[in-house]
Amino acid sequence: MISLATPASLTQHVTPLDAGSHVIAAAWPGGVPALALADGAVMLGVPGLQRRIDVHGGAGLLVAASTPGRLVTGGGDGRVCSLGATGEPAEIHRDPKGGWIDAVAASPTGSVAWSIGKRVTTCDDKGRLKTIELSSTAQGLAWFPKGYRLAIAHYNGASLWFPNTQTPPEFLEWKGAHLDVSISVDGRFVVTSMQELALHGWRLPSKPTEKVAHMRMSG
Amino acid sequence: MSDKIPVTVLTGYLGAGKTTLLNRILSEPHGKKYAVIVNEFGEIGIDNDLVVGADEEVFEMNNGCICCTVRGDLIRIIDGLMKRKGKFDAIIVETTGLADPAPVAQTFFMDQDVGDRARLDAVVTVADAKWLTERLKDAPEAKNQIAFADVIILNKTDLVTPAELDAVEATIRAINPAAKLHRTTKCALPIADVLDRNAFDLDRILDIEPDFLEEGHHHHHAEDIRSMSFEIRGDVDPDKFMPWIQDLTQVKGGDILRCKGILAFRNEPKRFVFQGVHMILDGDLQRDWRADETRVSRAVFIGRNLDREEIKKGFFATAA
Ligand SMILES: [Zn+2]
Numbered sequence: 001m002i003s004l005a006t007p008a009s010l011t012q013h014v015t016p017l018d019a020g021s022h023v024i025a026a027a028w029p030g031g032v033p034a035l036a037l038a039d040g041a042v043m044l045g046v047p048g049l050q051r052r053i054d055v056h057g058g059a060g061l062l063v064a065a066s067t068p069g070r071l072v073t074g075g076g077d078g079r080v081c082s083l084g085a086t087g088e089p090a091e092i093h094r095d096p097k098g099g100w101i102d103a104v105a106a107s108p109t110g111s112v113a114w115s116i117g118k119r120v121t122t123c124d125d126k127g128r129l130k131t132i133e134l135s136s137t138a139q140g141l142a143w144f145p146k147g148y149r150l151a152i153a154h155y156n157g158a159s160l161w162f163p164n165t166q167t168p169p170e171f172l173e174w175k176g177a178h179l180d181v182s183i184s185v186d187g188r189f190v191v192t193s194m195q196e197l198a199l200h201g202w203r204l205p206s207k208p209t210e211k212v213a214h215m216r217m218s219g
Numbered sequence: 220m221s222d223k224i225p226v227t228v229l230t231g232y233l234g235a236g237k238t239t240l241l242n243r244i245l246s247e248p249h250g251k252k253y254a255v256i257v258n259e260f261g262e263i264g265i266d267n268d269l270v271v272g273a274d275e276e277v278f279e280m281n282n283g284c285i286c287c288t289v290r291g292d293l294i295r296i297i298d299g300l301m302k303r304k305g306k307f308d309a310i311i312v313e314t315t316g317l318a319d320p321a322p323v324a325q326t327f328f329m330d331q332d333v334g335d336r337a338r339l340d341a342v343v344t345v346a347d348a349k350w351l352t353e354r355l356k357d358a359p360e361a362k363n364q365i366a367f368a369d370v371i372i373l374n375k376t377d378l379v380t381p382a383e384l385d386a387v388e389a390t391i392r393a394i395n396p397a398a399k400l401h402r403t404t405k406c407a408l409p410i411a412d413v414l415d416r417n418a419f420d421l422d423r424i425l426d427i428e429p430d431f432l433e434e435g436h437h438h439h440h441a442e443d444i445r446s447m448s449f450e451i452r453g454d455v456d457p458d459k460f461m462p463w464i465q466d467l468t469q470v471k472g473g474d475i476l477r478c479k480g481i482l483a484f485r486n487e488p489k490r491f492v493f494q495g496v497h498m499i500l501d502g503d504l505q506r507d508w509r510a511d512e513t514r515v516s517r518a519v520f521i522g523r524n525l526d527r528e529e530i531k532k533g534f535f536a537t538a539a
Contacts, residue, residue, distance in 0.1 A: 022302040022303070022304075024302065038302035038303050039303065057268075058268040059268045060268070060299070060302070060303050062299050062302075076268065076271070076299070097272075099272055100271060100272070100296070100299065102295060117272075117274055118274070136276060137274060137276050137291065137292065137295075139291070139295070155276065155278060155291065175281060176278075176279075176280075176281040177278040177289075177291055194281070195278055195280070195281075195289065195291070195294075195330070196280065196281050198281075
């Protein structure tokens, strides 16, 4: 008789977890599993050894972004916080008016960006803050790979902004409401999701003679 | 649909008493918890984690039509609130005096995520008895707010004479004959008259007052927003009615602010109830016609530049 080894099932390695609240994001800051929860807490640690860390309290945790090193959260309390493997939350910023943090983005290079309504703020690894005001609400944020340039999705297009220069943001126009944005790993493509069931993409020029090219993806 | 969170939209021109009403709703002991979407922080005197600032950002949809709009901020905020479901019983959206209620209402029909999780309970408009007539002359927003209302609170009635009050009520009725109207001072009325109205629930859509049908109709030609209501004594043919109403709302959608109706379809024991906001139409078969009810088909249209004779002819041509 030939015995066939039973193939290992992936489900044997799955541990169900009851987070007790809507999960906004899952991340591995410093290699430790972390769940960002809508009730304002972060659940940190391996199953059985978890801790609930209250980050935003009753105002709720609204948005989160992560890098290999940390989890960055934005709350209904107007605060942006960062949390690493130790679970000690550090406040990056506190909005004096306590407005909802609508979007947050984090770059592995240490830059963080967030928005409240039309105002977008960045904080680099040295803690320097830069702010711009857009003509419509910033719906989604994404850093280019090097962490120097930020893409912002908004009504009627996306803006590409270098926070450390005086140059006004480059405007990529496309009519409609753009809800979120992501950047390809080579930094050449910007793709937004839209209020209509569609994605819109832009290919950025790689040399001065090239023009921005559009990609329409409706579904 | 019962697990959808009810949303009450509070409109009214500046100074009419919206904030008074909101503070009353939030401070009275009714045992309910509300999430409140406001425009100006600090105007409401209640400390609440669930008070959110909004910017009334209107998105036009990408179909090139200016009447197809949604409130982008509302989509974002309702999405954020729904992740904390269980912490509140209902949502109240306060709009500024200059806001057009149409995009707010359309958001519940045009954004699937919002429509799946929340339902528009009623548009409640607070009107100032002393100044409304003036505002209707110079502020198109004030007219839209009256036209859109399911509930109208005619406030500050102590500042006008009984004759003036009747006159302003007649003006309101010329624009919107189908809303529930309450006369108040300091917005004092039972909260149940404002919240959980189910006015957008098709089964409970307000019955159209016969007084406002055709002959009883008030003619205030000074208003560019008019309401018109028609009644067919008997059934309509759905194969004629559906294409007609779809075509009408496609062509005239920009001018039709709202439409509502209850119809008797030929060979159909249930009442067909429909309503629309601009081009968006929603309709469904609801409860059976009761034995003591006469099968009649009624429709109301509220809008600008509507040709009454043309709509009347079109509607009557759908009779079975
Ligand atoms: Zn339209």
